[in-house]
Amino acid sequence: MANLSEDKSHELGMHTEQLKGRSQQVFFSAAAHENFSQPFAYDVDINKHAEIDAENLATGEINDQLRELMKSGHGSIKILNPGAKHSIAVGILNRLNLVLEGSLGYFGLGLLDGPNVRVTGRVGWSCAENMMSGTVVIEKNAGSTFGAAIRGGDLICRGSVGARTGIDQKGGTILVGGDTGAFSGFMMQRGRLVVLGDAGSNLGDSMYDGTIYVAGKIKSLGVDAVEEPMGELDVAWLQRKLDLYGLTAPNGLANMTKIVSGKQLWNYDNLEPSEKKLVL
Amino acid sequence: MTEKSTRDIDHYLNSDGVDSEREKLIGQTIGYRYDVNLLPDYERLTPYLASYLEYMGWQDLNWLEDVHMGYEENRAAVFDRNINGWVTVPPDIELPDNQQDRDMIARELLVKFQMSADHPLVELRRAYEKFE
Numbered sequence: 561m562a563n564l565s566e567d568k569s570h571e572l573g574m575h576t577e578q579l580k581g582r583s584q585q586v587f588f589s590a591a592a593h594e595n596f597s598q599p600f601a602y603d604v605d606i607n608k609h610a611e612i613d614a615e616n617l618a619t620g621e622i623n624d625q626l627r628e629l630m631k632s633g634h635g636s637i638k639i640l641n642p643g644a645k646h647s648i649a650v651g652i653l654n655r656l657n658l659v660l661e662g663s664l665g666y667f668g669l670g671l672l673d674g675p676n677v678r679v680t681g682r683v684g685w686s687c688a689e690n691m692m693s694g695t696v697v698i699e700k701n702a703g704s705t706f707g708a709a710i711r712g713g714d715l716i717c718r719g720s721v722g723a724r725t726g727i728d729q730k731g732g733t734i735l736v737g738g739d740t741g742a743f744s745g746f747m748m749q750r751g752r753l754v755v756l757g758d759a760g761s762n763l764g765d766s767m768y769d770g771t772i773y774v775a776g777k778i779k780s781l782g783v784d785a786v787e788e789p790m791g792e793l794d795v796a797w798l799q800r801k802l803d804l805y806g807l808t809a810p811n812g813l814a815n816m817t818k819i820v821s822g823k824q825l826w827n828y829d830n831l832e833p834s835e836k837k838l839v840l
Numbered sequence: 841m842t843e844k845s846t847r848d849i850d851h852y853l854n855s856d857g858v859d860s861e862r863e864k865l866i867g868q869t870i871g872y873r874y875d876v877n878l879l880p881d882y883e884r885l886t887p888y889l890a891s892y893l894e895y896m897g898w899q900d901l902n903w904l905e906d907v908h909m910g911y912e913e914n915r916a917a918v919f920d921r922n923i924n925g926w927v928t929v930p931p932d933i934e935l936p937d938n939q940q941d942r943d944m945i946a947r948e949l950l951v952k953f954q955m956s957a958d959h960p961l962v963e964l965r966r967a968y969e970k971f972e
Contacts, residue, residue, distance in 0.1 A: 587927070587953060587956055587958045587959060587960070588949075588952050588953045588955075588956035588958060588959070589952070589956075590930050590933060590949060590952065592952045592955075592956070593888075594891065595952075595955045595956075596891070596892050596895040596896065596951070596955060597895075597955060598954060598955055598959070598961075599955070599956075599957045599959065599962050600961075600962065600965050600969075606897065655895070655896050655897060657897065674896065676897050676898070692903060692921075693896075693902055693903035694896075694898075694902070694903075695898065695902070711903070711906075711921060712902065712903025712904075712905075712906055712921075713902055713903050714900075714902060730921075731903065731906035731921075732903065732905075732906065733905070750876045750877070750906060751906060769872075769876050769877065770876075770877065771877050793879045793881075794879065796879075797879040797880075800882070800900065801900070804899050804900065820877070823871070826870065826871065
């Protein structure tokens with residue numbers, strides 16, 4: 561572990577001792593109005609448009625140009641010819657309308673927090689991993705680990721996706737228009753995974769919490785994944801969400817299969833309380 | 841519906857929440873102190889949240905669908921994933937008698953906290969930022 565005492569972060573309060581207790585500092589006003597962007601986010605104008613032709617650019621150059629455009633206030637950006645390059649358009653922390661005309665390679669659109677993105681082609685492994693918020697729509701198919709460790713937002717693939725979709729999902733909604741591969745929802749912790757086609761083997765294996773909805777056939781359920789009856793709120797929420805993206809459940813929403821955690825694998829120890837902290 | 845979701849809504853405000861034999865043995869609540877799978881009732885959306893969604897260009901609650909009001913140390917609180925900690929709800933805010941309305945309050949407070957210039961991430965960013 562790095563020696564924090566020699567780092568400037570030590571002066572800011574980052575010490576090596578275990579966190580416990582609470583801060584009495586007041587960090588915000590409950591009466592605050594109309595401040596909708598994080599202090600470090602770029603202030604962009606959605607009506608200010610720009611394009612990047614990525615054909616002869618390396619990944620770093622594409623991301624640099626994207627950042628410069630956001631910095632100068634562009635809120636609607638189109639990237640042409642992404643050429644299935646890896647790690648494009650990652651770490652965007654502000655609102656933005658982004659269109660990628662073509663396909664992406666591995667780890668595209670990772671760590672997003674806010675933007676609305678549309679990809680007209682396909683995406684490779686781990687698209688939108690660790691996404692925090694926003695919307696991502698993939699018009700064609702996606703590779704494995706689609707939405708790995710996603711924490712929030714809507715991630716949609718209109719086509720089919722590979723294995724381990726939503727592995728370690730911690731929140732948000734993953735919506736698959738076609739089929740999903742084996743071990744989808746593996747170690748899912750919360751959030752919602754919706755599959756309008758069929759699901760491969762070991763669906764929801766070792767899921768801790770969260771909900772999986774499947775419209776087609778399920779090859780097999782994983783360990784501790786169990787079926788639960790659909791409720792009115794499930795149907796209403798699914799109707800609303802599918803309508804947003806122009807998708808429909810082939811056999812009707814009420815006939816979808818709902819999978820949740822059986823909670824037989826839950827295991828707690830007594831260390832967790834001392835790791836918690838309270839603020840305000 | 842789970843056993844916990846049918847409990848008195850103020851259960852974790854009025855008790856330590858350590859109920860079962862197993863929980864007493866390990867000294868803490870097993871599982872979340874609220875239903876993490878509770879889907880939002882959009883009829884209860886607040887005007888502030890509606891303005892936030894419009895600003896971001898979202899047609900529903902997006903990441904806020906996963907935000908609920910929780911309970912820590914007999915106080916209402918909302919979990920902020922960015923600081924990995926609980927933000928307590930100011931005591932002068934009157935809590936509604938149902939979880940759906942409480943969740944909307946929690947979402948509104950969390951947005952205000954995350955957008956605040958005093959959010960702890962602002963200082964952390966100064967220490968660790970890689971980009972301007």
